[in-house]
Amino acid sequence: MKYLILFSLIISFTFAQIDSLDEALKYYPLQIGNYWEYKNYYWEIPFYKDSSAHSIEIIGDTILLNNRNYKILLQKNIPDDGFSFKIYERVDSLTACVYRYSTDTVFINNEYLVDSLLAQPGDYFAGSRTGYSSFGNGIFSTLCVAEYEDTVLDLITDVKELQDQSFIPGLNYTLAKGLGFVSSISCEFSCGSTNLVYALINGVEYGDRITKVEENEIIALPSAYILYQNFPNPFNPTTTISFYLPCESEVKLLIYDLKGALICKLANEYHKSGKYKYTFDASVYSSGLYFYRLITDEIVLSKKMLLIK
Structure with a gap:
C-alpha cells in the first residue's frame, strides 16, 4: 500500500512540475x-x-x-x-x-x-x-x-x-x-x-498598431549646450545621439573606443541653434564601452555608451 501511495505522490509531483513549466x-x-x-x-x-x-x-x-x-x-x-x-x-x-x-x-x-x-x-x-x-x-x-x-x-x-x-x-x-x-x-x-x-x-x-511616431516634446527650451544620453543604451547595433545648441557653432560629434582611439566622425560642420540627432551604426565594431564627444566653439561634452552584440 505504501508503494502505491509513494507512486501516486511521484506522479502528482511530476504533473505539477509539467504544469508549472508549461505556464x-x-x-x-x-x-x-x-x-x-x-x-x-x-x-x-x-x-x-x-x-x-x-x-x-x-x-x-x-x-x-x-x-x-x-x-x-x-x-x-x-x-x-x-x-x-x-x-x-x-x-x-x-x-x-x-x-x-x-x-x-x-x-x-x-x-x-x-x-x-x-x-x-x-x-x-x-x-x-x-x-x-x-x-x-x-x-x-x-x-x-x-x-x-x-x-x-x-x-x-x-x-x-x-x-x-x-x-x-x-x-x-x-x-x-x-x-x-x-x-x-x-x-x-x-x-x-x-x-x-x-x-x-x-x-x-x-x-493598436503604431500609425505615427510623435514629434519630440519640448518641455522647456534649454539655454545651455546639452549632450543627451544615447538611446537605446545599451544598443545593438544602432543608437541615436542627440544634442542641443543654444547658438550657432562649428560642431564635431566624435566616437571613441575604450582605448581613446577615434573610430567615427558623425558630424563635422556648421550648425545653427537647435536640437540635432545622429544615428551611430556600430555593425562593424565589437561589443564594449564607447565614448561620444560633442565639440563646439565654446564647450566640449562627453558621454559613454554600451554596445552589446
Whole structure:
C-alpha cells in the first residue's frame, strides 16, 4: 500500500512540475510569425522628451555555429527606414530558460542567459537582458521582484516584474504571460523606457498598431549646450545621439573606443541653434564601452555608451 501511495505522490509531483513549466513558457511566446510593436521614450528633465518606435517579428529559426537552434527575431524601426538587425534567442523547454546568441567569446557556447521564466519573487538568477556587466565579464544577476495579475493591452494576465542588476544603473522590466516582453525602464542622469503597444501572438491581435511616431516634446527650451544620453543604451547595433545648441557653432560629434582611439566622425560642420540627432551604426565594431564627444566653439561634452552584440 505504501508503494502505491509513494507512486501516486511521484506522479502528482511530476504533473505539477509539467504544469508549472508549461505556464512559465507562456511568458516568452517565441513562435514563428509572432510580432510586437514598441514605443521608446527618452527624457532628461527639464528638457526634451524624445520618442521612437520599433517592431520585432519572429521570421524563422536557424542552427548557429554552437549547434543550437535559435529563433530569428528581426527588429526594424517604425516607420521603416530600411534598417534592420537580427537577434537570435532560444527557450530551453526543459528549464524555461531563455538564451541569446552572442559572437562575444567571453560567453560559454556563444550564448548567455537572458531570463529564467520559472523564477519566483525573491529569486536571483545569473542572467541579463543586456549581456553586459559592470562587475566583470559574464558576471550577471537578475532579481525577480514581483508577480501579479494585471491588464496589458486589454488582456487580463499574469505579469512578472524583474530587475537586471548586472550593470549600473540597472534595468527594470516586465514580462506578461501570453505576450512576452512588455516594458523596461532605466534611469541614472537621464531615463529611457520601452513599452509594448501592439502584439500579434499566435494569430491573435492585442492593442493598436503604431500609425505615427510623435514629434519630440519640448518641455522647456534649454539655454545651455546639452549632450543627451544615447538611446537605446545599451544598443545593438544602432543608437541615436542627440544634442542641443543654444547658438550657432562649428560642431564635431566624435566616437571613441575604450582605448581613446577615434573610430567615427558623425558630424563635422556648421550648425545653427537647435536640437540635432545622429544615428551611430556600430555593425562593424565589437561589443564594449564607447565614448561620444560633442565639440563646439565654446564647450566640449562627453558621454559613454554600451554596445552589446
